[in-house]
Amino acid sequence: MSMRLARLLPLFVSAALIVPALALAADQYVPLQQRMSPAEFKAAGLDKLSADELKNLDDWLSGHGKVITKVVDSSGKPVFYPESGKRTAVTARLKGSFNGFAENMQFPLDNGQVWKQAGSGSYVCPHAENPNVTIKPMMMGNWLMYVEGCGESISVKRVR
Known part of the structure; x- marks a missing residue:
């Protein structure tokens, strides 16, 4: 060497x-x-x-190892319910006053989620403060929102 x-x-x-x-x-x-x-x-x-x-x-x-699960669409926007996952109904309370539905209206829930009316149309419903809501998965990735005390339901999409 x-x-x-x-x-x-x-x-x-x-x-x-x-x-x-x-x-x-x-x-x-x-x-x-x-x-x-x-x-x-x-x-x-x-x-x-x-x-x-x-x-x-x-x-x-x-x-507890760090687990990061982030699903985004092709434009980089978050996907809250991947198509491959099982979608389940959401039950919560709408934050604030409710008098009905109107185009582009947003619905903040007490669980932190925010949903937006997906379709057009306006419906007047009896006034309610912080009413219970149920949002159910429908076919083709759509969601339908029901507000307690209102006889109408609307198509919604999650924005947060």
Whole structure:
């Protein structure tokens, strides 16, 4: 072995040991306090947790792998119900006053979803505050919305 190679051998051995260690470290969980800025940490209310509570949260998060499921259409817009998935009825309360349906009207629900009237047409219904709604899947990917106390139903599409 040449003298030059003999001097480089410790460097190669060190690199061979460090690279796998770095790869292992990349797969390890990084605590929230290190992943978030101080402002983000405070905004999330995590600064109110005791050291033990924060450790328990970090332990739980480290044991539950990050799962990201994002389905978008060809234009990049979110798809809330992929065609291959089973669609189920949505039951919730409409937020605010309800007097009927009108074209392009949006319906915010107490579960965070927002639906929009898909078709044209207007229907007057008895006034209601925060009425119960049921949105049922129909054929061809369509949805039909029923509002408690209103004798009409309309076709809707989810916008959020």
